[in-house]
Amino acid sequence: MSGAEGHPAVLRARTRRPAPRGLSRDRLLDPVVGPGAQPLVSVVAAAGCGKTTFLSHVAARETAPVAWLTLDGALGSTAAVLAHLQLACADLAPAVAELEPWTTTEDALVALEKVLEAPALLVLDELQSIDGSAAAGVVEGLLLHQPVHLRVALGSRTVTSTALTRHLAGTATVLGAEDLRFRTWEVEELFRTCHGTRLRADEVADLAHRTGGWAAGLELFHLATHGRPPSSRARLLGVGGGQLSGDYLARHVLDQVPAPLRDFLVRTAVLATLTAARCDELLGSTDSAALLEQAHRLGLLNAVADAECTVYGCHEVMRAHLLDVLVGRDGGARARELHQRSAQLALREGDFDAALRSSCRAHDWDAAQRVLAIGGGELAERPGSWIDELPPSIRDTDPWVALALARRLVVDGALEEALEAYRLAGTRVETATGRALAAHELRMVQSWVNPPLGVVSDWVALTRDAFVAPRRQLAEARPTDAPRRLAHAVAQLTSGDLTAAAREFSAVSELPTLPSALEAVALLGEAASLSLSFRPEAAESRERAAVAAKMLGAPALERIADGLDLACRPDTAREALCHLRDRCAAIGDRWGAALLGLFGAVAGLPSGMLTADEHSGLASELTALGAPALATWCTTMAAVEDARAGRVDPGATADVERVAAGVGPLPHTIALLASGTAQGRVRAARLARSSGAATWATLVLRGMRPTRASVEAEAPPALEVRCIGGFTVLRDGTPVALNVLRPQHQALLRALALHAPLPVHRERLVEWFWEGRDPERAQHSLQVAISALRGLLDRATATPATSVVRRTGGGYALHLGAADLHDVRRVERHLAAGRSALERGDVENGRRSFAAGVRELTADLLPDDGPAEWVTGERDEVRGSVVRACQSLADLCAAAGDGPEAIQVTRHALALDRYQDGLWTRLIDALAADGQPAAAATARREYAQVLAELDVPITVPGTAALSPVLAGPLPVRVQV
Incomplete structure (x- = not known):
């Protein structure tokens, strides 16, 4: 309290709306913003799932006035929350600030009904922080008697009873952690448009899998790899997500949890799902019900009520961290003992998946084999990631695992591989029923891959x-x-x-x-069918299909469902x-x-x-x-x-x-x-x-x-962009004179051109070119720069829709008529075509496409821009892609007996990156096979010099085994 009147002091910072950052996701925003949106939106998820980020995007998308209030424990009293609520609502209608201070919820409701004559949005974030306080009653009253023109958006770790009731009544939308989870294609879009990093498809899939699409995990991965070479991503993904998320979860989540509850969560993390009875039996305790309810109330656990009891579970990233804490705190022996007890409980209840996973984490392979012997048939019907928990000695011999592997290939869409897997499973299954089942499923896959001729009935x-x-x-x-x-x-x-x-x-x-x-x-x-018919119920139908595909656990169908939804937004997706x-x-x-x-x-x-x-x-x-x-x-x-x-x-x-x-x-x-x-x-x-x-x-x-x-009046000019070895923009075939632009505006053009035709988020542009400047002034500077680029490149009759520099979502993109008008995109298309051809077994076309892409990259991208942040990631990515293509192309040439071409390709790759062991090996082998011993010896010496630059010790004959690649005298430092 402060002041003579006794009113609480208010902090303007609590009512300041955060600037939207990250990826603006239409999939989430469209249902909650716009004419058809419900009057109440409740976003409920644990820490790090992106609640506040999403709400900031909701506020940015909203066309009506927006008020924002971030709640915290200090606002537990009625007076405190009402004072802050009144200050926030002054952003909806200035008259609110001139009213008498609100002392009751009714004061607030009456005032808002009176002053709000048009739609407005109020965002209340971190609602769980006032749970159980008098302030929570104010929010409940606001939701029960919500003013007609006021839409409310809540961010909380737990769902309020009023929000849940209204959701059931059809007047509220509730989004949870599963809704906020980043889909694989959203991970790729996040890194490409917001972080300026192009991840390969396998990196995206691995990152999405390891983080579970958890927003904080993705951001931590970006921070850990930002400004580093692409190889750092592979190393970080290889060690898993524990080191990414551990510090965040410890500092921002678990450190705020009471010690008894934290200990309970760590010890029960061995259970895949938690019930009060299961936790009591695992720990020999009687207070699990109260602790589970407390954890749920704090947003640490999700809860689903079934016919007999409430079943709880936590995010897989959180559970992985808790298991790491268990091992670090109590030791491996104690952790294995708890996993064994968890496996016994799960097996007794018939949960074979949990029993098998716990047995594997306990390193109890005999128990794992017992689970497979008892429940292998049921496990094989759900061929998920439990297969990867098994050691090779079991995975490569167990008949049920063989059948599950074949089924997993089917649900993942790899049908040709599934055929061979089913044949293998048929030889391993011991029972006549099992062999008949494997044979039947093999015939089904065969009938799809190689359809029978004539009339069919299956x-x-x-x-x-x-x-x-x-x-x-x-x-x-x-x-x-x-x-x-x-x-x-x-x-x-x-x-x-x-x-x-x-x-x-x-x-x-x-x-x-x-x-x-x-x-x-x-x-x-x-x-x-509904989407192609443009029926109004198509969006809801796509959502049902996506949920069904995910519940089925069929990645191939999930990708098709996601792709169908993306295809309905062709301009942006x-x-x-x-x-x-x-x-x-x-x-x-x-x-x-x-x-x-x-x-x-x-x-x-x-x-x-x-x-x-x-x-x-x-x-x-x-x-x-x-x-x-x-x-x-x-x-x-x-x-x-x-x-x-x-x-x-x-x-x-x-x-x-x-x-x-x-x-x-x-x-x-x-x-x-x-x-x-x-x-x-x-x-x-x-x-x-x-x-x-x-x-x-x-x-x-x-x-x-x-x-x-x-067409002539509206069509934008045809642009051609050249970034390899230098920068040139051609407008209708004529080079554009860029010296009329300011140096900073020229740099902005190069950044947009490098990423064209894809958009670059405006937050990234501000960070790259106006870092440290006041946000409003930075945005103004960006607008001035965009106007200058349009003035240089556009036709006189251009409109925003036909401009060369177009606003796309939250960023800007340089419009190109075709990908072939961009030298970097042309390289990428050739390399992608080569990879696709090789995956189809088309070696000749793969070799031809790789060769075309390799020939294009004769120098670095935009070398004059040096180590600028906006160019280094793209430069390293393209260089790495071409070097990998050179390695594949050299192998293809060598296999075809074309030694001179293999040598030329390898030398080209080494000119791009001379610190690749595999390239030196290929060059020396190719020279030796081509009958050029002197050139091979020269290559060995050059390779040795590279190793010396890196301070890699080289042994000499007589002290240790010497790599045949470096056989012969080497003029480098040696380790004796």
Whole structure:
């Protein structure tokens, strides 16, 4: 208290809205901001999940006035919280500050009802900090009698009873830790757009897996690797996430927990899920119920009530840290003893997954084998990460593990690998029932990878046949059993009859006793049908499909569900969709990669996002998979792009139309639009209406027929960017004179050009070029710089939509007409094509693509910018990618007997990075194999000099074994 009146002192800092940082995620923001948003939003998650960051993005997206109040333990009294609430609400209406001080909740409610004449948003963060105090009663009263124009957003570690009640009543949206979890494609987008770092697909997947998409874990990883070479990422991922999260969790979470509760959490971390009875039996105690409730109230545990008791669980990152604390505090022997007791409890309750994991963590391999012997069949039905806990001696011999490995490959989409795994499992399974099961599942995978010829009756083969000849399936009588009805619905979707497909998928998904796998596929099919029909319920349908895929534990279906959602935002999510495609290719999920490509092609057709060649390439990909009906979709879309570019061949168009008509109404619609005739457009409109695709067909047609005058007036100039060895921008083929710009504005242009056509978040730009400046002045400086760039590069008639420098989400992007107009992007495309070709087994095309990419990089990116923060990461990443491609290319050349080419490629790579052991080895071996002993000796000496620069000790003959690479006299420091 302070002052004569006795009113509490207020801190303006508590009402200051934090600036939005990090990735703005439309997936989360769209449902809670805008006309259809609920009046109450409650974000409930543990520390580090990104509650405050998300709320800051909500506040930034909101167009109405926003008030912000960060609560803490010092605001526990009614007077304190009301004083701060009144100060915060003055940002909604200045008249609030002139009112008498609020002394009761009713005062606040009456005042807000009176002064708020238009929508406004109040954000209350860290609500759990006043739990149980008088201030909590003020918030509860505000939520119970919420003013009509006031929307409220809460951030808390625990959900309030009022928020939960209103959520059940349909007047509140509650988001939890699972909603805030970063999906793999969001991890890639976060690092690319906000941190200026391009992670490889395998790094993204590993990081997302190790952190569980936990926001704090991702930020800690960025801080640990920022400004370091790409190899540091691999090293940090290799040791796991413990060293990243341990200090954060200890300081910001566990240190604030009472010692008895902290000890309880550490010892019970050996349990996968916690109940009061289970914890009491593990510890020999009687107070577990109260401690679990206290931990839940503090936001440390999640709780789910079932028929018998409340089941608790904590975030996997938190649990991993608690287990590390257990070993460090009590020692390995005590930790193993607790794991053994946990395994016994789980086995007694029939939880074989938890029993096996605990046995492995106890290093009790006999117990692990007993669990497999008792519950191996049930475990094999859920082929998750428990397999990775096993030592090779068990993993490589146990029959149930062999079957689980094959099933895991199937759910991950690696079908070719799954075939061999099933064959191996068939030789290991000892029972006749098990062998029959493995053989049956092998036949199912075979019928998908290599579909049988002629008439088929198995539902998997029928579904597969829908991608070959959907009309053949639809000519048959409508089936009655669920699997065949699902195959029938797939045929309807492939043919493009969206209305019928959505109806049939929905009916199948609601059938009783439907297996979870079929339900997930049906929900995905329904979501795809509704999305392409532009139905208002499509967004909710996509969310149901994504949840079903995750609950099933099928990563391949999860990627397809995520890709479908991304495809519905083609302007902002194209790069994320490409990342998912890359991830599929890396895993060996060829079908997933092709379907994601098809989603992106369909979504991007109205705006001409893909070229005709790209559509044709996707058609070839689908044809290679044995899906000619889907390939026809792509050939018709390629015809549309040809028509858009004025390349119309009536004969070829007629052939495309004939094939498309045999597939179904929607491909036929696309082909008719490509014909460019008035009669074709009329027929296309009729087909689109009958199939439920009228909106999409209208958008495609609208994108095909802008007048020539409007194209000339609105089209931005064609830019070409060159960053390799120096910086040049060409506008309509002519170099742009950059000396008219200020040096800082030139640097901004180089940064945008280096990352083009991808956006760079404005917070990153401010950090790079106006660090330390007042935030408002920095943002103003950025706007001035953007205006200067637009004035230099844009046409006189440019609008924000046609500007060369475009606002995209929370950042800016340099618009390019095609990726081939950027030398760095061209390198990346060649290398990606090479990797994809090798993964398909196409060695010749892989070698050709790698060679094209390697030839492009003759020098570093933007060498004149030296060690500037915004260029070093990109420079190292591209250089590393090319060096890795050189290593692969040299091996391919050597295997093909092309020694001179292998030597040339290796020398090129060493010119880029001379500190790569593998390159020196390849060069010396290639020179020796090519009959150049003198050159090989010279290379050995150069390699030795490199090692000497690095202070790597070199032994000499007679003292220790000498690497054959360095055999011979070496003019370097030696260790005797």
